[in-house]
Amino acid sequence: xxxxxxxxxxxxxxxxxxxxxxxxxxxxxxxxxxxxxxxxxxxxxxxxxxxxxxxxxxxxxxxxxxxxxxxxxxxxxxxxxxxxxxxxxxxxxxxxxxxxxxxxxxxxxxxxxxxxxxxxxxxxxxxxxxxxxxxxxxxxxxxxxxxxxxxxxxxxxxxxxxxxxxxxxxxxxxxxxxxxxxxxxxxxxxxxxxxxxxxxxxxxxxxxxxxxxxxxxxxxxxxxxxxxxxxxxxxxxxxxxxxxxxxxxxxxxxxxxxxxxxxxxxxxxxxxx
Amino acid sequence: xxxxxxxxxxxxxxxxxxxxxxxxxxxxxxxxxxxxxxxxxxxxxxxxxxxxxxxxxxxxxxxxxxxxxxxxxxxxxxxxxxxxxxxxxxxxxxxxxxxxxxxxxxxxxxxxxxxxxxxxxxxxxxxxxxxxxxxxx
Amino acid sequence: xxxxxxxxxxxxxxxxxxxxxxxxxxxxxxxxxxxxxxxxxxxxxxxxxxxxxxxxxxxxxxxxxxxxxxxxxxxxxxxxxxxxxxxxxxxxxxxxxxxxxxxxxxxxxxxxxxxxxxxxxxxxxxxxxxxxxxxxxxxxxxxxxxxxxxxxx
Numbered sequence: 001x002x003x004x005x006x007x008x009x010x011x012x013x014x015x016x017x018x019x020x021x022x023x024x025x026x027x028x029x030x031x032x033x034x035x036x037x038x039x040x041x042x043x044x045x046x047x048x049x050x051x052x053x054x055x056x057x058x059x060x061x062x063x064x065x066x067x068x069x070x071x072x073x074x075x076x077x078x079x080x081x082x083x084x085x086x087x088x089x090x091x092x093x094x095x096x097x098x099x100x101x102x103x104x105x106x107x108x109x110x111x112x113x114x115x116x117x118x119x120x121x122x123x124x125x126x127x128x129x130x131x132x133x134x135x136x137x138x139x140x141x142x143x144x145x146x147x148x149x150x151x152x153x154x155x156x157x158x159x160x161x162x163x164x165x166x167x168x169x170x171x172x173x174x175x176x177x178x179x180x181x182x183x184x185x186x187x188x189x190x191x192x193x194x195x196x197x198x199x200x201x202x203x204x205x206x207x208x209x210x211x212x213x214x215x216x217x218x219x220x221x222x223x224x225x226x227x228x229x230x231x232x233x234x235x236x237x238x239x240x241x242x243x244x245x246x247x248x249x250x251x252x253x254x255x256x257x258x259x260x261x262x263x264x265x266x267x268x269x270x271x272x273x
Numbered sequence: 274x275x276x277x278x279x280x281x282x283x284x285x286x287x288x289x290x291x292x293x294x295x296x297x298x299x300x301x302x303x304x305x306x307x308x309x310x311x312x313x314x315x316x317x318x319x320x321x322x323x324x325x326x327x328x329x330x331x332x333x334x335x336x337x338x339x340x341x342x343x344x345x346x347x348x349x350x351x352x353x354x355x356x357x358x359x360x361x362x363x364x365x366x367x368x369x370x371x372x373x374x375x376x377x378x379x380x381x382x383x384x385x386x387x388x389x390x391x392x393x394x395x396x397x398x399x400x401x402x403x404x405x406x407x408x409x410x
Numbered sequence: 411x412x413x414x415x416x417x418x419x420x421x422x423x424x425x426x427x428x429x430x431x432x433x434x435x436x437x438x439x440x441x442x443x444x445x446x447x448x449x450x451x452x453x454x455x456x457x458x459x460x461x462x463x464x465x466x467x468x469x470x471x472x473x474x475x476x477x478x479x480x481x482x483x484x485x486x487x488x489x490x491x492x493x494x495x496x497x498x499x500x501x502x503x504x505x506x507x508x509x510x511x512x513x514x515x516x517x518x519x520x521x522x523x524x525x526x527x528x529x530x531x532x533x534x535x536x537x538x539x540x541x542x543x544x545x546x547x548x549x550x551x552x553x554x555x556x557x558x559x560x561x562x563x
Contacts, residue, residue, distance in 0.1 A: 285493070285496050288481060288483065357503055359508055360515065379508075
């Protein structure tokens with residue numbers, strides 16, 4: 001089955017603009033494979049219909065389509081700028097604030113195979129040695145048990161390791177294990193991964209200094225987006241920061257967060273703090 | 274327009290990398306080994322980035338990196354190793370010789386884009402300070 | 411002596427990952443059980459160090475030509491024999507580098523050699539076959555073989 005040319009070309013342009021992915025002509029089957037689930041989920045008859053709907057300016061759908069087309073391996077330090085902002089501004093601020101309590105809590109909500117949370121752990125280990133003996137709560141959660149198990153194992157393929165991980169960190173923090181690369185036990189022991197359903201009622205969560213809610217709300221309808229984001233705001237410390245995906249925003253979902261631009265990244269924090 | 278030099282003794286690999294880099298809107302030159310690459314680097318306009326294989330006849334990639342780093346006239350040259358040598362110790366060796374970044378073969382186009390973005394090059398970069406800086410051990 | 415680091419599963423996983431990234435990502439490289447025939451064109455790399463031996467990647471001419479076509483993004487019939495050998499050499503180079511990572515260091519990877527013939531050493535009687543896997547791709551055979559040199563080499 002081939003995707004009609006105008007839709008394919010439009011998709012190719014959007015992808016190139018948003019992700020550096022270049023969709024070659026022989027990648028029809030990939031478009032079919034990645035977008036068919038979205039078509040099914042939203043009740044569209046075909047992948048073309050999904051792209052046509054996207055063309056009409058449905059930004060939420062565009063985000064979801066781009067996500068589907070770009071996710072074959074989750075990236076380390078995804079989008080780069082948010083992690084630069086963490087390293088240069090946010091973590092220093094949070095650490096300074098928490099010097100008395102010697103605690104730091106970070107939540108990677110929708111952690112998938114763990115790269116996002118391990119990226120934070122690597123950043124802390126590489127740049128903030130003063131928190132080495134603090135009470136660190138680095139939590140990653142996902143709905144899917146398989147990815148949670150994989151995240152706990154901290155074992156990644158060469159293709160996954162290639163995605164955004166500075167070579168110096170590969171050299172310093174990983175060892176080969178068969179076909180894979182395993183992150184050092186020291187880093188694995190700093191993080192915790194649990195199965196968790198964002199769309200269900202939340203219980204038993206602590207307050208967090210930093211919540212990473214990136215590229216996950218796009219999978220939910222508007223009421224559930226609001227439910228999740230409101231719940232996240234309740235788990236966020238008054239001085240805390242929240243991050244969303246590069247093309248996402250809380251605008252239209254909740255008005256309790258204010259926007260903070262740091263370098264090339266956008267973060268959110270409780271309004272009027 | 275960003276200029277790249279692809280250094281690999283395999284024409285098929287130069288072809289694969291060239292396509293990826295041209296797909297990012299870059300201009301691509303090729304060299305079949307370290308010696309030819311060095312000759313190219315010392316004359317003419319300097320490429321913005323060199324992507325360098327490890328095992329090549331005449332001069333290996335790591336030898337090329339060492340050579341480039343020993344020449345003041347080539348200071349600041351951005352070099353990315355692209356090689357099937359995949360042990361963390363080998364990566365450390367290449368970085369110690371002076372490589373800026375390292376891509377393990379096999380790689381996907383996304384991986385190349387990611388690594389170039391770290392160095393402020395290509396479609397994923399935007400000129401801001403990149404994570405790659407300051408994360409060396 | 412069995413080298414447990416070269417389990418069939420690991421060799422297959424590595425080969426498929428490389429095939430998918432470099433040659434064909436449609437998942438059509440399929441591991442088959444017993445090796446019943448060999449290919450026509452064979453690339454090899456030697457490993458020396460704490461472990462000595464050779465890795466082989468053997469194709470039928472049709473498979474080699476099509477793999478090369480994918481790598482060059484060209485039509486199979488437009489490629490020279492040299493192009494095809496180049497592609498085979500690069501594939502065994504990549505596979506070799508990744509299989510080498512299963513070995514204890516130091517392990518040195520040679521430049522690839524490409525020749526017609528079977529994926530086995532012709533000159534060492536006491537070489538030991540460690541692992542041999544056949545794959546099917548576009549209805550053609552592709553064989554990966556790991557041979558260990560005798561300890562006194």
